[in-house]
Amino acid sequence: MSRPVYLxxxxxxxxxxxxxxxxxxxxxxxxxxxxxxxxxxxxxDASAFDLVILxxxxxxxxxxxxxxxxxxxxxxxxxxxAFTVQINCGSGMQSxxxxxxxxxxxxxxxxxxxxxxxxxxxxxxxxxxxxxWFGEMNRAQGPLDKAKAFTDVRPDFFSxxxxxxRGLTDPITSLNMGxxxxxxxxxxxxxxxxxxxxxxxxxxxxxxxxEQGRLDGEVxxxxxxxxxxxxxxxGVRPNSSIExxxxxxxxxxxxxxxxxxxxxxxxTDGASWVILASETAIEAHGLTxxxxxxxxxxSALDPAIMGLAPVTAATPLAQRHGLDCDDxxxxxxxxxxxVQVLAxxxxxxxxxxxxxxxxxxxxxxxxxxxxxxxxxxxISLGHPVGTSGNRIVLxxxxxxxxxxxxxxxxxxxxxxxxxxAMLLEAA
Ligand SMILES: CC(=O)SCCNC(=O)CCNC(=O)[C@H](O)C(C)(C)COP(=O)(O)OP(=O)(O)OC[C@H]1O[C@@H](n2cnc3c(N)ncnc32)[C@H](O)[C@@H]1OP(=O)(O)O
Numbered sequence: 001m002s003r004p005v006y007l008x009x010x011x012x013x014x015x016x017x018x019x020x021x022x023x024x025x026x027x028x029x030x031x032x033x034x035x036x037x038x039x040x041x042x043x044x045d046a047s048a049f050d051l052v053i054l055x056x057x058x059x060x061x062x063x064x065x066x067x068x069x070x071x072x073x074x075x076x077x078x079x080x081x082a083f084t085v086q087i088n089c090g091s092g093m094q095s096x097x098x099x100x101x102x103x104x105x106x107x108x109x110x111x112x113x114x115x116x117x118x119x120x121x122x123x124x125x126x127x128x129x130x131x132x133w134f135g136e137m138n139r140a141q142g143p144l145d146k147a148k149a150f151t152d153v154r155p156d157f158f159s160x161x162x163x164x165x166r167g168l169t170d171p172i173t174s175l176n177m178g179x180x181x182x183x184x185x186x187x188x189x190x191x192x193x194x195x196x197x198x199x200x201x202x203x204x205x206x207x208x209x210x211e212q213g214r215l216d217g218e219v220x221x222x223x224x225x226x227x228x229x230x231x232x233x234x235g236v237r238p239n240s241s242i243e244x245x246x247x248x249x250x251x252x253x254x255x256x257x258x259x260x261x262x263x264x265x266x267x268t269d270g271a272s273w274v275i276l277a278s279e280t281a282i283e284a285h286g287l288t289x290x291x292x293x294x295x296x297x298x299s300a301l302d303p304a305i306m307g308l309a310p311v312t313a314a315t316p317l318a319q320r321h322g323l324d325c326d327d328x329x330x331x332x333x334x335x336x337x338x339v340q341v342l343a344x345x346x347x348x349x350x351x352x353x354x355x356x357x358x359x360x361x362x363x364x365x366x367x368x369x370x371x372x373x374x375x376x377x378x379i380s381l382g383h384p385v386g387t388s389g390n391r392i393v394l395x396x397x398x399x400x401x402x403x404x405x406x407x408x409x410x411x412x413x414x415x416x417x418x419x420x421a422m423l424l425e426a427a
Contacts, residue, residue, distance in 0.1 A: 001106040006289035010394035011038040012272035013222045015233045015382035018120035023269045024224035027056050028063045030271035031070040031116040033222040044285040050108040052082035053098050055091025055115035057386040058122050090414040093389025097296045099276045110281040116271035117384035122164035130157035170303045178252030178259045184307045184343035185258040192258045195338035196245035199263035199379045206376025207238035218398055233381040235266040263338035268382025272390040289427035291397035296422045307340030309419020310411040311347045315364050317421045325365025329405035332392035334412035335377035
């Protein structure tokens with residue numbers, strides 16, 4: 001069976017910059033913050049959902065299977081099945097794709113699919129030697145053995161493993177994500193000034209979208225237990241300039257690197273949900289879709305050049321539907337790094353790359369910046385890794401509707417050398 005699948009509605013929290021200490025919300029808190037008002041504005045009862053799927057990369061110990069914890073806290077009922085998916089930065093898109101396939105194939109009618117991430121809550125973990133020592137202490141019988149174990153304590157037991165640093169490092173190549181972006185900058189000759197100009201534009205577009213109300217209804221306020229209210233993505237710097245960015249030092253490869261804090265995605269907390277439904281559910285509940293999900297594609301490549309995966313995922317997807325570059329009215333390409341997005345744009349225009357890597361006769365084409373990330377991206381609004389794939393699909397649907405255009409692709413690179421892409425059409 002192959003039924004049409006529609007995106008009905010969706011919402012996210014403001015994306016909140018991680019500021020070196022745990023932020024006000026855990027992953028499930030974030031999912032509940034935007035999930036509750038989203039469900040309250042639906043004309044159907046929350047018990048109507050057939051399934052809840054939530055992407056999350058860094059699950060915290062108190063919230064194992066965050067999808068289930070969020071579903072219960074959202075009042076979806078004890079009989080609601082909910083599972084969590086993890087494919088690094090693709091997790092929030094994976095939840096949508098899984099829901100899309102279930103509905104398309106006819107086993108489900110209406111599914112809540114989201115992504116959540118609180119990078120500010122990434123754990124500090126004891127190192128291996130300390131963990132072994134705790135085991136020794138546990139096994140020690142009686143005070144004498146325990147006293148002996150104490151004599152084995154070493155000062156370096158107390159230098160923790162920083163979960164965030166490890167999580168953003170590829171375990172196969174040992175390159176961190178920023179270094180993989182540097183590989184692409186070198187391969188495609190991306191200049192620092194071009195990357196900085198791209199980043200400045202990202203901030204300007206997000207600031208304009210916030211000011212002109214284009215995120216209203218998509219971004220819902222979040223309320224901290226400390227009484228704080230968070231209404232907007234707080235990493236935006238409307239006054240950012242190429243001159244200011246030029247002064248920043250490289251973050252990952254000193255002194256020659258092109259990636260700086262100004263042209264990299266920000267480390268951020270945030271959650272996003274979308275509601276997907278079949279035509280049966282649309283009729284049953286009187287719903288009005290925002291967009292139709294047409295198809296999806298996942299790809300894999302060398303982890304050291306993971307940033308090119310939007311090219312290897314989105315191009316076959318477009319071509320499967322007979323679509324050329326110009327047929328896509330809007331693109332959302334997750335801005336892991338400015339140089340990484342620019343490398344994708346360069347690869348799409350490169351005859352040799354498209355022939356050798358994608359097996360096409362010639363280049364895919366030039367993506368007009370006017371069609372790409374029209375309201376900013378992860379450089380300006382941040383990149384809660386398990387959430388971003390969900391956000392770009394949701395925002396693409398809203399932006400397509402607002403501009404009255406027909407087709408869009410949301411695509412992203414995924415740490416570990418993978419990529420995801422989804423094709424949407426006007427409903
Ligand atoms: C598959 C994938 O998606 S891979 C991607 C996964 N994600 C990542 O790898 C995360 C990448 N990003 C990072 O690791 C971090 O953001 C880093 C290391 C690049 C920078 O971290 P930080 O040093 O904490 O950056 P931070 O944003 O605080 O900026 C540091 C300083 O740079 C300057 N700065 C940053 N952005 C700007 C800007 N747009 N304009 C002017 N100054 C700026 C400021 O002085 C800022 O300090 P301030 O906030 O006190 O004013």
